[in-house]
Amino acid sequence: MADLERTEFLYGVDSSVADDDRFYEPPHIVRFRITKKTPKRIYYIPENWGRPVQRFVDRVALERDGEVRRRSAGWWEPDATVYLNPPELEQPAKPDLGALRAEMADAHPDRGGTDAEFIAARRRYEQAKAQQPTP
Template sequence: MSAAPVQVEYLYGIDSSVADDSRFYEPSRVVKFRITKKTPKRIYYVRCDDRQTTGFVDRQRIEADGEIYSRTRGWWSPDFHLYLNPPELEQATKPDLGQLKAAMAAAHPDRGGTDAEFIAAHARYENARTQETSA
């Protein structure tokens, strides 16, 4: 007789690593935390640091709301905000260079725009263009 396989359960967090240097930017990603034990009051999980420490959350609150904030973690920690189900991440859409170029032309002072409007539109266009070439 073989035992039925144990279902592994997870809590989910979002790792949105932020660096001061834009060369090291990484988009946000969903992180899984393996649940090790459930009691009537708490859910224990393995944190994703090098020491493999254990964290816990209030079971009634997370099961009622579907998510919970941890008061003992910093905002930068992936397990600061935990979810029962994998959260959907909003992916940034690529800017349309044609629309930005048309907006820049429309904001030109020769076409009725102001200097400040043109400078801002030009900066948006150049920023989008450099991001597209570096991607």
Template sequence: MSAAPVQVEFLYGIKPGRFDANDDWQPESVVAFRITKKTPKRIYYDAELYGRGPRIRFVDRHRLETDGEITRRGQWWEPDLRLHTEPPQTFPPQWDLELPRLKAEMAAAHPDRGGTDAEFIAARARYKNARTKETSA
């Protein structure tokens, strides 16, 4: 007799976008958290972060199942700050991809790095224009 496979369930969070050590933009991504236990009031999940070992956390089951998502108390950078029952779709804004590239071009065109004044002024104008579009959106 073979036992029926156990269905593993997950909660989903979003790891926020960030700049890495090389100033390269890492876009936001969806993270799955394994559900370890369900009780009538709570859902427990494994929120292991960055290889620090298991960290069991819980959320209110009724609110999560009613709304499809829940926000818990925590820090803004924690991927499990807002949890979803289904994988959320992430749509990075256009400036997430554009601004880091324009900033790098501006730095490369700086006169101290071998560029000319005209190149730097033009690159800075493109960068400022993109930032202005981002803040008005």
């Protein structure tokens, strides 16, 4: 309960997806300012939207579990799951192009690999290379 009394914000994860890979942003944490607390609910406003709409979550469940899933939320909404404390985000590691290139060379039929192994290794290398930002 003491955690909640000090909390001025609730947290969510914005993992919106763009159709164009050039505008990809990795998932990041967003804050929602708490506007009111009652014994049963916590009210907040998602600040990153055009028209502010006050929303609420179950205070008892949030205190007990540390997070609450909104039933009416769409998967794209940053407050689909609301957290009492900022959640830990696991960011995927960038692929090592040198290691993938070496793996591709080792899988080459001239070095004892098979055609299928080489094709699969080359596909992984090409996909990783395409995801790297161009300087």
